[in-house]
Amino acid sequence: MSASPVGQVTRGTTGTNRLRRVDRWIARHAVLRRADDPLVVDLGFGASAVTTLELRARLARSRPDVEVRGLEIDPARVARAQAQLAASPVPGVSFARGGFEVPLPGGRRPAVIRAMNVLRQYDEGDVADAWSRMTSRLAPGGMLVEGTCDEIGRVATWIEVGDDAVPRSLTLSLRLAELAHPSIAAERLPKALIHRNVPGERVHDLVSALDREWERAAAQATFGPVARWRTAMTALVDAGWPLLGRSRWRLGEVGVPWHAVAPNPGP
Template sequence: MGPPSPATARAGTYAGPVTQQRPVGVITRGTTNPNRLRRCDRWLAGPQAWRLRRSPGPPVVVDLGYGASPVTAVELHDRLRAVRPDVEVVGIEIDPDRVAAARPLERPGLGFAVGGFEVPLPGDRRPVVVRAFNVLRQYDASEVAGAWATTTARLAPDGLLVDGTCDELGRLASWVAVTPEGPVSLTLSWRLRGLDRPGVVAERLPKALIHRNVPGEPVHRLLTSLDEAWARQAPQAAYGIRQRFLSAARSMRDAGWPLLDGPSRWRLGELTLAWDAVAPHQGP
């Protein structure tokens, strides 16, 4: 019996042998919580929404390595439907038991399948977005480039891999946007209320950068500059923490950091920079 047809897939049924290839990757710890990935979802439904709108047919979005609970895939589908009502979200997990547990939640536009970085989809369909959060964090840094290459090779035109990390409640997050040509941007996102200093996001950097947060590396210079800008803008706290963050972001832009967004995103506690500004130096 062959793989299900695209029509069947759109009905939310992704069961069946869509590939003979052994899943690429290893089972992750699977920790997740409701709303944990809301910051990235907001970015996908905001600055990246054009990728969904441009798709000539129903755009496919993959939640790769969603973990022990399928809640993040369900939430992703709900949020992206505001952009494209016909969006199809597929939760892909390497653990068959996790997929079996998620299957009762399938519905039109939402399905689940067994797989890994090779991103198996019915009918060899290609995703517009693959979101892989808290997945590569559990791998060795030497494996990141290979995982990126494997996954981006499966993308649709104008497609994007989002490789990110966040804390357990989603209050601190960062992610790299990766195309088949390589990484293009780094986004940092904070819950502003109660924020002591922006440099705390260092503990949630993506795997490609977390071990590079040392003197002499661009990402270390970025976080140091952010903390310095935050400290200089302390008087703005009298007008609220959001105003202080906006002022710090403006001072970063004025200092020459290539910020790709503006005040509408900064107000959300979000900064996106060109990857070239933080790309790691080549090691020995």
């Protein structure tokens, strides 16, 4: 591993409950539940320890023995997080300096790496290398969860990437109350997809289909936004979309296999 952290310092924006949507998805995932060593890395935790501490609390509900290690390139952020932890100790949490090389003591390999709002400032061409570096540090069968969310956590999207650096799925998670259009997720697509939301690309087809079926399901709003969302998702399935996570539709969440949104190959 490199002696210096690999990557760029992020903006550091963070906030209480900002990452709750992706946290609860990870908490229920088989990769975490079946891990022999339930070590999770929070890569690029930002200017505060809060989202790392919240991650550990949420994951502990399904894996009480989970450990979470927050990594940041900026040494001042690491020192601040360590001071916060010292003031209010939480078992199973630690902080250290690190980047895409994911340095861990004793040669340990994490079951999960969460890297939210980290690649947003990078170029699309940098994504594959970052994925490769991070996934090379995973335990066999582990996963990278890489994505983006808005500042208050009401709109979130993430990609599950396997330990072979191959993306497996895209998940969109939206707060349904007062949702105007599902296409709001387009503003927060992961870096690998955000510039692909144009006609002719699969992810644009998905976003357009979400809006179309949401509008068609407007009559169901009488029964609440969850009923409307379920109706829209059912219509998408009927139209041939290979949606994942039916049990999580009630949360305003839906996933698709990567092949359904993968960018078109270049010329």
